[in-house]
Amino acid sequence: MKINCLPPKSRRSILRDLVIVLLAASALSGCATVRIDTAGHLGDAGHQTAEALAETLFLSDSFLDQAADLDTFVFYYEAGGEIPVELEAQRKELFDSYKKNHDEFKHRRQVFADLGITYQQFADLADKGTELETAAAVDRLGSAVNKYAESLGKKAVFSGSARKALPQLGWLAAAELKKKRIKQASVLIRERLIAFAALLNDPLVKEEILGFQQRMSGLEGDRLQVLWDAGLFDPSPLLDQLGTGTGLQAAVNVGEVLRKDKPLSDSLGKVIESRLRRKLETIAENYHASLKTLEELIREHEALEKDGPLNLTRLISIAEEQRRGSKVLGGDRKEAAK
Amino acid sequence: MSDTQILIDGNGTLTRAEALAALRAADEAARAARRDALKLCQTNEERCKVLSYCIACSLAYTSALHKSLKSTGPLFERQAKDLKVAASEVERKSKQLERAADAVKLLAETVKLASSLSKAFA
Numbered sequence: 330m331k332i333n334c335l336p337p338k339s340r341r342s343i344l345r346d347l348v349i350v351l352l353a354a355s356a357l358s359g360c361a362t363v364r365i366d367t368a369g370h371l372g373d374a375g376h377q378t379a380e381a382l383a384e385t386l387f388l389s390d391s392f393l394d395q396a397a398d399l400d401t402f403v404f405y406y407e408a409g410g411e412i413p414v415e416l417e418a419q420r421k422e423l424f425d426s427y428k429k430n431h432d433e434f435k436h437r438r439q440v441f442a443d444l445g446i447t448y449q450q451f452a453d454l455a456d457k458g459t460e461l462e463t464a465a466a467v468d469r470l471g472s473a474v475n476k477y478a479e480s481l482g483k484k485a486v487f488s489g490s491a492r493k494a495l496p497q498l499g500w501l502a503a504a505e506l507k508k509k510r511i512k513q514a515s516v517l518i519r520e521r522l523i524a525f526a527a528l529l530n531d532p533l534v535k536e537e538i539l540g541f542q543q544r545m546s547g548l549e550g551d552r553l554q555v556l557w558d559a560g561l562f563d564p565s566p567l568l569d570q571l572g573t574g575t576g577l578q579a580a581v582n583v584g585e586v587l588r589k590d591k592p593l594s595d596s597l598g599k600v601i602e603s604r605l606r607r608k609l610e611t612i613a614e615n616y617h618a619s620l621k622t623l624e625e626l627i628r629e630h631e632a633l634e635k636d637g638p639l640n641l642t643r644l645i646s647i648a649e650e651q652r653r654g655s656k657v658l659g660g661d662r663k664e665a666a667k
Numbered sequence: 668m669s670d671t672q673i674l675i676d677g678n679g680t681l682t683r684a685e686a687l688a689a690l691r692a693a694d695e696a697a698r699a700a701r702r703d704a705l706k707l708c709q710t711n712e713e714r715c716k717v718l719s720y721c722i723a724c725s726l727a728y729t730s731a732l733h734k735s736l737k738s739t740g741p742l743f744e745r746q747a748k749d750l751k752v753a754a755s756e757v758e759r760k761s762k763q764l765e766r767a768a769d770a771v772k773l774l775a776e777t778v779k780l781a782s783s784l785s786k787a788f789a
Contacts, residue, residue: 410711426729
């Protein structure tokens with residue numbers, strides 16, 4: 330548009346409007362000085378955190394299958410012969426109930442999957458400006474948190490669509506609009522994280538999640554001990570580990586030595602027992618670490634919204650620490666994030 | 668709902684989380700007693716009885732957990748408190764078992780208490 334071609338009145342009007350828009354944009358940019366690249370990094374860190382949380386808090390299918398196999402093996406061994414039909418039916422009922430509980434937890438795991446998707450979208454919003462996808466992901470997360478809250482008999486936490494909450498100020502400069510949307514999306518995600526952290530702090534939820542994990546790990550431990558007592562395991566790797574610091578290795582005939590020396594074998598059994606106990610303690614520690622990770626994530630959002638410095642390295646290292654902890658607890662739980 | 672408490676006697680209340688934890692403790696106590704109890708068994712029948720009681724304790728916990736997860740309304744019974752005490756008692760007594768019959772009796776008592784509490788989740 331050539332302003333000079335227009336009548337003076339229109340020209341003045343357009344210039345006046347332009348000044349107003351520039352002033353408004355400059356004022357708004359003051360409120361939205363969030364760094365786009367930082368937001369993208371928070372999105373990536375949030376995504377990693379969501380995966381780590383899912384791996385830490387829920388048992389994988391493979392873990393459950395392994396525990397069930399161990400239990401079957403030991404059950405028939407301990408029953409030591411013909412098993413009455415009623416006992417077999419009772420055992421089957423117990424196995425079915427493990428599966429049913431595990432399936433229930435899988436539904437709850439959905440919240441973490443949605444959290445991961447939301448952060449992916451948040452990172453994309455920072456990268457490409459995909460506000461509609463971000464709003465849809467935030468809505469999905471809110472709905473998953475609502476379902477979780479409802480399952481605890483609590484009121485739904487979120488209503489309405491995030492789409493309306495994300496600014497649609499078309500007259501703003503693209504970068505400013507993006508910053509404003511990122512800030513608003515951060516607020517929406519943070520609110521959902523706070524609600525979710527409150528649910529995970531609920532004593533019943535804690536008992537359900539932690540209790541089931543500890544129960545199934547305890548079962549695995551019990552059964553392993555029975556098999557150890559039966560002399561089915563090679564003790565060499567364990568003895569190798571005990572001697573690692575000094576470069577000692579298990580003797581070639583260690584199995585034979587232990588078979589002949591019951592006190593020696595029982596003592597090594599105590600090491601296994603103590604390791605299994607530590608494993609149970611780690612499960613509880615991991616649960617509390619997960620809550621701390623969520624709190625950390627909430628703090629990072631607050632910092633982003635206040636244009637303060639973010640400490641994503643710390644967040645990522647906490648998430649990695651958690652993942653390492655969950656791997657110590659019985660194999661690969663990556664599957665849990667699915 | 669989870670923080671709902673109901674009066675179980677004149678002096679105290681119990682939350683669903685505590686009731687579930689009590690059931691888990693009973694299951695753990697039965698599991699801890701299982702190995703030693705089985706060692707004392709002479710017959711197949713005794714072994715099957717011990718295993719059956721242990722499974723019953725586990726089922727009381729896993730069924731209550733499932734119902735809790737399904738968020739059915741909770742009802743708590745007086746036995747919940749007894750069960751907490753009983754769980755530690757089972758662990759203590761299991762270390763002093765001498766006969767298979769004692770082991771079976773001990774586990775049977777645990778099952779009785781666990782099933783009464785698990786009814787609260789029905």
